[in-house]
Amino acid sequence: MSATIIDGKAYAAGLRARIATQVEPFKAAAGRAPGLAVVLVGEDAASSVYVRSKGRATREAGMESFEHRLSADIDQATLMALVAALNADPAVDGILVQLPLPAHLDAQAVIQAIDPDKDVDGFHPVNAGRLATGLPGFVPCTPLGCLMLLRDVHGTLAGLDAVVVGRSNIVGKPMAQLLLQESCTVTIAHSRTRDLPAKVRAADIVVAAVGIPKLIEGGWIKPGATVIDVGINRTETGLVGDVDFEGARAVAGAITPVPGGVGPMTIAVLLRNTLVSAGRRMGVSIDETLL
Numbered sequence: 001m002s003a004t005i006i007d008g009k010a011y012a013a014g015l016r017a018r019i020a021t022q023v024e025p026f027k028a029a030a031g032r033a034p035g036l037a038v039v040l041v042g043e044d045a046a047s048s049v050y051v052r053s054k055g056r057a058t059r060e061a062g063m064e065s066f067e068h069r070l071s072a073d074i075d076q077a078t079l080m081a082l083v084a085a086l087n088a089d090p091a092v093d094g095i096l097v098q099l100p101l102p103a104h105l106d107a108q109a110v111i112q113a114i115d116p117d118k119d120v121d122g123f124h125p126v127n128a129g130r131l132a133t134g135l136p137g138f139v140p141c142t143p144l145g146c147l148m149l150l151r152d153v154h155g156t157l158a159g160l161d162a163v164v165v166g167r168s169n170i171v172g173k174p175m176a177q178l179l180l181q182e183s184c185t186v187t188i189a190h191s192r193t194r195d196l197p198a199k200v201r202a203a204d205i206v207v208a209a210v211g212i213p214k215l216i217e218g219g220w221i222k223p224g225a226t227v228i229d230v231g232i233n234r235t236e237t238g239l240v241g242d243v244d245f246e247g248a249r250a251v252a253g254a255i256t257p258v259p260g261g262v263g264p265m266t267i268a269v270l271l272r273n274t275l276v277s278a279g280r281r282m283g284v285s286i287d288e289t290l291l
């Protein structure tokens, strides 16, 4: 058996097109475009590429992009003042500070300074709490994108056994919350997990978000399982995921490639969250069932 390849790039393009169709009616009702502010500190090469892609995608969807590029040696107070100004700016519906920040800056303090109702990254503790308690808020873009792909493959996920490998605040923990909301039985595995292969082998759904190239071997995968690879690891041989793709595709039922799987979903969901934020803030109805 060879797995179906889950085409995240194509799914993301479709989602972006559906978002764009709702931007025009939003503009007519609100008298302005939804606005996304992206803050980049320093010149990390990958972060610069992602921020450029976010600006381009925002404009292509008909939204307004506000880009703030700050030098790597900026101090905490200046960054906090920028966040405060963006919180107060009525044209800004979404605020995103690109991570990672340079080591001398306190990223958690910056995240907590963002107005939770403009926190389209879904990283603020208020939004983490809303997700954990089932209240409306913002869900981090990468795990929400993974969920969209999983729903597309399975329809309902209820009753399935899922393992999330990785426990970061950005992917692992929110991913586990989302799968729990879908009535999966969820295991969160991490660096101290005993017998990881056995945990993976028991799962109908495997989400790998641990940042270790090819950690998950093909022989660990349950035949027919769905494998979502969040890893983007730059190695001498190029970009590889956290899953041994060739080994896993021979056993899995469906699998995301790297690149072209989860990555493109992150930016598409960011646009979705920005449109939803704009709708909530301006009292304009957005059809979230299309998103």
Ligand SMILES: Nc1nc2c(c(=O)[nH]1)N[C@@H](CN(C=O)c1ccc(C(=O)N[C@@H](CCC(=O)O)C(=O)O)cc1)CN2
Residues within 6 Å of the ligand: 046, 050, 096, 097, 098, 099, 100, 121, 141, 142, 232, 239, 258, 259, 260, 261, 262, 263, 264, 265, 266, 267
């Ligand atoms: N504030 C945030 N910072 C970071 C986030 C985030 O969601 N919010 N996520 C990542 C980086 N990221 C977006 O910011 C991101 C990562 C990967 C991709 C993507 O499309 N990847 C391509 C490969 C591109 C490449 O060659 O690097 C793919 O997988 O096909 C988009 C966005 C960390 N920081």
